Amino acid sequence: MRIVVLSSSVYSETACAIVSHLCALDYPPLAVLSLRTFDPATILRKVAQWGLRDAVRYAQTRLGPRTPASLHNVYLAPFLSHRGHPVRSLREIAEVPITFCKNQNSEKSLAFLKNCAPDLIVFAGGNILRQPLLDIPRLGVINLHLGLLPDVRGMSAPEWSLLNSVPLGITIHYMDRGIDTGPILLRRELPDPALSSSLENLRNRLIAFGVEQLGPVILGLDRGTISPAPQAVLDRDLQHFVIHQRLRDLAALRLQQLRSSPAPVRVRA
Amino acid sequence: MDSRLNKIMREAGGLITGPRRIFPLVGKVAHDRATCISSSRNLYSYATTRRPSAESLSALVNWILRAQRSNGGIAAYYSLFSGYSESYPEVTGYIVPTLYDFALLAHSDSARGAAERATNWLLSLQLSSGAFPAGLHGRSAAPSVFNTGQILQGLVRSWTETNRPEICDAAFAAADWLLSVQSVDGSWPTAYQDAPHTYYSMVAWSLAQLSECTGNQRYGLAAERNLDWVLKHIQPGGWIDGINLRGHPSYLHFVAYIIQGVLECALLRHRKDAVQAISAPAWILLRKFETAKHLPGAFDHSFASGRRFTCLTGNAQMSCVWLRLFDGSRSQDLRIEGSCDLRYLNAALKMNESLKPLLPTRGSDGVVGGVAGSYPIWAPYQPFRYISWGCKFFADALMLEQRLLTSLEASACAS
Incomplete structure (x- = not known):
């Protein structure tokens, strides 16, 4: 099955865990479409929204990989490994290419996704998805919701x-x-x-x-x-x-x- | 047009007689311009408390106390051009319950004293028919349905607080006059601009309050007649027709008046159908606020046609509505599907958070703790003014918030 993962950052723990887990299940994604790791406009917007302290915390999660001791979500630790090595960045999973974009709904992103011709897209973070993107995969885009x-x-x-x-x-x-x-x-x-x-x-x-x-x-x-x-x-x-x-x-x-x-x-x- | 020109001339004249006002005026315009550009609303903006509610409540009530004129009436507004207005009978009337509520909550003798002085002034204004005059003090002697209804709220509350018979007599006389000019269909057709208005549901609320206090069903039934008339104006999409104000868009303040009047009247009269009907527009506005992080300041005949400015008074009123929808429908006989819903409380809490930072902490007496008509200050609803009814509704919302949270937290701890 052709799977693409959408992510908000290469350092997103959840995205890393999903991609690693898919690889372990023998369903390696054919690509990850991630938002740009460093986007000055986003950081500035977060400063205005949350204040400096929370914006710095946000920037830390976006700008650098975490050590095992600094994992935000320790429950993801069992999933954050690939071929015996710990995974703290999507870049560490060599067989899964990463493409960066500013907006997952942009024309460029849509063209990239169409080119991938995925059966399934797994949403692991990013923008609010618009209908043209939702229409691309054969089966659909799946999301993990933290409620029933x-x-x-x-x-x-x-x-x-x-x-x-x-x-x-x-x-x-x-x-x-x-x-x-x-x-x-x-x-x-x-x-x-x-x-x-x-x-x-x-x-x-x-x-x-x-x-x-x-x-x-x-x-x-x-x-x-x-x-x-x-x-x-x-x-x-x-x-x-x-x-x-x-x-x-x-x-x-x-x-x-x-x-x-x-x-x-x-x-x- | 003439009256608008007169208003502009009067405001401009204020700057000539008080040229020092130019500095706060320019400062406020610059501040609002800067915050409009720099602040971006987002999902988390209002989800935390940055200024304690008690501090904001105290600032609001102090603004009202400073706005009380020597005659006991409360000024309608403080204009950045011309300073305090004359006393305003209508607002003085419905600020009385707010002052008593605060007096009870904060054990404030000054608030209680202010409420009593305000009531005495109102008693001196009553016309022989039982009605109260329109407009600012001294501008008109014509009886006004809306003002009489709003003042009736204050009289009913003063009476229950003091048991003074002259207040009781005045309340009955006002209510009897309201019934004498009410149409068979429940509306008040000879009202402002010679048209019936759905936001006169606030008058129905006052009548329902009197009925509740006295047990006299005549007033309660009259209130319900108006309630039924207003309910006929709710459109399938939730919009409420019949504001009927010529020369103005439908400001959120008036839309919220309709909802608030219907809701309170329905709760008092145990009209589940009316609570259900009015929760539709209240929910539409909640969704708008939660998804856009602001409510339009005015509408053109539908909720889809919002204008891009903030009517702060309307926002505070909607906070009251959401809190009351959460609170009032907790009683089993009024419970409707989805009404006893913490999402109403959640939206109100966030609305209050959005309003608190807009209360000025520095400036002159008429500015500190005041609620501006519009945000930004130059937008069309009561431009360049801090208005007493804005302070009243926001104070009501904060007191209601405190009461509900205390009760909710106590019940959560008990379980």
């Missing part, structure tokens, strides 16, 4: 799941024009969510769990044993938005309660 669809669409999915007492889990689905409204390929609850020590820890565990679950999906698609299921509830607006810090704190409290008493407790609205 259709209950929690959109941003801050783990936090909203906690607040709305929706089980924690991941969904791998085809992308379409809506926000997380595409047909579902796989939906799995996270085993032992109560083991998560913090929201960040929970998010990292969900990402690693999702990367692991990509394996059965790719195999299933290749062998034709998996078929996409359209989402049941398309009429209701279930999109969630970036969560405010105060509600995030409540979600953290909920997680803490989950750790001490795994029985579902609803944050009474």
Whole structure:
């Protein structure tokens, strides 16, 4: 199967883990289309958006590879190796060529992707994808969502799941024009969510769990044993938005309660 | 046209009598120009607290207290050209509940005292018919439906706080006059610009409040007649017709008035159908805010036709609406699908965060802690002015935010 991976940076841990994992499964991507690692305009925009401190942290994740000790997501460590060597940058996976772009929806990017003629695109970060790109692969573009669809669409999915007492889990689905409204390929609850020590820890565990679950999906698609299921509830607006810090704190409290008493407790609205 | 020219002449005259105002005026224009260019809104801009809500609330109420004139009335605005306006009966009326709320929350005697002085001034203005006059103090003696309705809010609250019989009498007289000029269909046809307006749902809310306090269903039924009339103006796409203001676009302030009036009236009257109907435009505006990070300041007959400036008062009102949709529909009998939804609270929290940095922390009395009509300051809604009703609605939103978060956090801890 011809697979292309979209990434936000060559140093993206998630993208590195996905590409390494695909190689390990014997489905090496034929290319990675990554956003430029250093884009001054993006960095400046982040300074304006987040302030200097957070922008510097962002720049650090974009501009340089991480050492094993400085891994942001330690749960990805099992996936971050290739032929026995640790992978901290997509450049370290020699057989997968990387093409850089400023925008994954640009004419140039679309021409590149059409030339690749992929069966499948795996979205591991980057721009909001437009329809012309979504139309390119034979099967479609798949995305790893950190919540169970259709209950929690959109941003801050783990936090909203906690607040709305929706089980924690991941969904791998085809992308379409809506926000997380595409047909579902796989939906799995996270085993032992109560083991998560913090929201960040929970998010990292969900990402690693999702990367692991990509394996059965790719195999299933290749062998034709998996078929996409359209989402049941398309009429209701279930999109969630970036969560405010105060509600995030409540979600953290909920997680803490989950750790001490795994029985579902609803944050009474 | 003449009145617009008069307004411009009066504002310009303010600069001649107070030439020192030129410096803050130029400073504010330069500041807004710079922030419009440099700030880029994004998904995370408003998701964290950069200025404590209590500090902003205190600044807002202090602005209102400084805007109270010696007669007890509260100025409509502070103009960067001409300074404070005369007292404004309508706004003085509906600021009274805000002052009492703050007095309770912060144990503030000055806020309570200001509310009492404001009420006394309002009592002195009531016409023999029971109505209250239109416009700024001293400009007109003509009775005004909208002003009477808005002042009724203050009277009802003052009465419940003080039990003074003369306030009760004044409230009944005002309400009786409102009923006497209400049309059979529930609208007020002889209103401003000789047309009925859907944003008079705010008047219906006042009547519903009086009914709730007194148990007199006559006022509650009149409120519901207006509610039903307004609901007929909600279009399938969520837009609400019937603002009917000639010479203006439909500012967000008026759209939010409609939604707020209908919602509050519906909650008081236990009208689940009305809560459901009005949650449609409220949700459309929430989505707009969450996806674009700002709400248009005005519309031309549809939500798709937003204008690119910010009506800060309208934003604060929408924050109140989202908070109340979250809060009010928690009662089982009013719960509708999706209404008891933390997404409303989330949007309101972010809206409040977006407004807090726009409260000036330096400047003259009329500027510090004030809510400008528009952002940027020269945009069309109340240009170059800090307006008292903007402070009122934002203070309401912050107090509501505090109450809901405290209750939510307590319930989360308890479970």
